Amino acid sequence: MKNEYEVVIAGGGPTGLMLACELALKGIKTLVLDDKIAESPQSRGATIHPRTAELLYSRGILEKFIEKGKDLLEKDPRLPLYHYAVMIKLKMYMLDSPCNFTLWLPQKDTEIILQNHALELGVDILKNHEVIHFEEHYDGVVVEVKHLENKLKFQAKYLVGCDGAKSKIRKISNIEMLGTNKTNTTLMADIYLDTPLAYSTQCEFSSKGVVVVMPAGKKLTRFVIISDSIDKNLKENSLDLDLIKKYLLDICGHDFGVKNSHWISSFGNANKLAKQLIKNRVILAGDAAHYHLPAGGQGLNYGIQDAFNLGWKLAAELKGWAPKWLLDSYQTERIYAGKMLMESVKKQESLLFRTSESDIAFRKYFEDVIIETDEVNKKLTQEIAGLHINYQNCTEDKNKLIGCRVPDLELFEDFNCLNLYNLFSRGNFVFICFTHQKFRLPEEFKDRLDIYHFKYTEKRFEFFKTKYLLIRPDLYIAWASDNLQSSVSIKKELNYWLKK
Structure with a gap:
């Protein structure tokens, strides 16, 4: 054919x-x-989270996204704070990542x-x-x-x-x-305002629902409207600016000075x-x-x-x-x-769609107290960022590093320093040896594996004793060992991942 x-x-x-x-x-x-x-010309999605940014960075293309975001926002699109259920409290800047931000694009x-x-x-x-x-x-x-x-x-x-x-x-x-299945419908609209917002993102919450307002590009502002009163069977042809104004007035008591709509849509909670x-x-x-x-x-x-x-x-x-x-x-x-x-x-x-008086009181307590707790904030930030995912539950291996996302380690050889993520532009496996052993790249693996020898990495506790690291192309650890291994043992581990 x-x-x-x-x-x-x-x-x-x-x-x-x-x-x-x-x-x-x-x-x-x-x-x-x-x-x-x-x-x-419309865009439902508008953010690139840290884990995604790490992967783009490892292929050498992240800067293209950042530069495009700067051009659209006319300022740095890397947001140091981000929201959880529209509570803008997540401290992305505290993450252990070269991409400790959410990129607006x-x-x-x-x-x-x-x-x-x-x-x-x-x-x-x-x-x-x-x-x-x-x-x-x-x-x-x-x-x-x-x-x-x-x-x-x-x-x-x-x-x-x-x-x-x-x-x-x-x-x-x-x-x-x-x-x-879907039980609620939410409205989304990109709208031109008479006066631009004073803040980059804001949220208004009442017993009638929730309104989230954020930038959507040059002169455009995005509105997300959540309310139990929105018809879950709402038809696309019934979406217009008057409907948006109605819900803004109902929930917030004002319409933000909405002028013209660029795009109006809806989505469900299935x-x-x-x-x-x-x-x-x-x-x-x-x-x-x-x-x-x-x-x-x-x-x-x-x-x-x-x-x-x-x-x-x-x-x-x-x-x-x-x-x-x-x-x-x-x-x-x-x-x-x-x-x-x-x-x-x-x-x-559960924090967005419940708007009774007691629900609003709990949400305020969650926002003002619970999410401000360091451990809670860190856990939720990692969850939204995508850094919490590991595949340890998908493997029977005993080494605690196997299946985990690998951080962007600093790798040292004499006076030279390299960052780990910069080794993945070819999309290959990367094998790193922190011993005096020298391994030659097996000819059969040349299209899928890169081997490096470094004296040590930065003093992170979890990598303090590590002798060998085999890292997958998607930046998860395939194999690791804290003990010296023979060439035969190492070849066996490489074969497990790299050979039929």
Whole structure:
């Protein structure tokens, strides 16, 4: 067949584009099919959290996002504080990360940056191409696509559904979604004001509901309106500026001087996670795999993190060197992460949708006292930032570092110092030896492993005794040892991860 690829990705949002970049980085012939004609002028997602920023930084592309944010906001888009259930108390600047901030950037701009990066890496991207059907075979999948009045077919080894909460790929594959259905509707609007806000983000809370106000770009302000009185079956064609004004007056007693609307939309509080992420030759990622109330702006970030987890594993499978269990670990690990996401959303939802007098009193106490407690603030900040995720529960290994996110260690050799994350631009595994042993890179691993020798790392307690570190391309620790190992033992550990 003429239109042959190794991977076809349905969906040209942040998840699909990031996955395409990761696959192309490892030499996988990839096609992205996007049913949109062009980039949407609207943006639901508007934040990049620390864990996502770390991953982008490790590939050398984070600065592009920061510079774009500066251009849009006309100030630094890196926010040192962030919100939990719209309580702007989370101390991102206290995180142990080179990316100890939340980056404000509309999703449409994130997509443009990732699309350009994907094109530079050789990804094929087709706009206005809608997947209408596909057929699986024992060694691949044939994807049927509609473009204008024409129907096309593309063949691939795998089809990845990154096509959103209403995923056609998921529905055709008959993959069940587990969780809770929608009980509330929330309004979102990007609006031009007579007078710009004095504060970057603010929240007004009353017994009638919650209004969140934040910048949305040059001259634009975003409103999020939460109220039990909003019809959960509200139709898109009934959304207008008068409706927004009505709820602003009802909840806040004033309308903030709203002038004209750029975009008005709504979303529900259904929270669902796919029962499986891999079914034969079909894989799900992003909102196709998990959708939820966008509390804390976590959806876009979890989707990009799905892509980083899946990219190198799927590439390994297609290159023929993946251990038999490796691709399946994407499902195990990201369903585990998805369950953590759902719990986070449910906790925030309980603080947002309850507006009785006693609920408001508890929320005020939570905001003024509980969340200000150092340990609570640290725990919730790590949760929203995505730094709390580790895969220790997905492994039987005993070393406490295995499965954990690796921090951006400072690595020293004589008078030279390198930062760990700068070693991952090729998307390879990184093996670090802190002993006098010298290891040569095995020829068979040259396309997937980089070996480094350093005398020591900075004196972090958890790495004080570490002799060896094997780190995955997505910045999680695959293997670690505090004891000297023979060359045979080390090769055995490398083989476990890097050889079929």
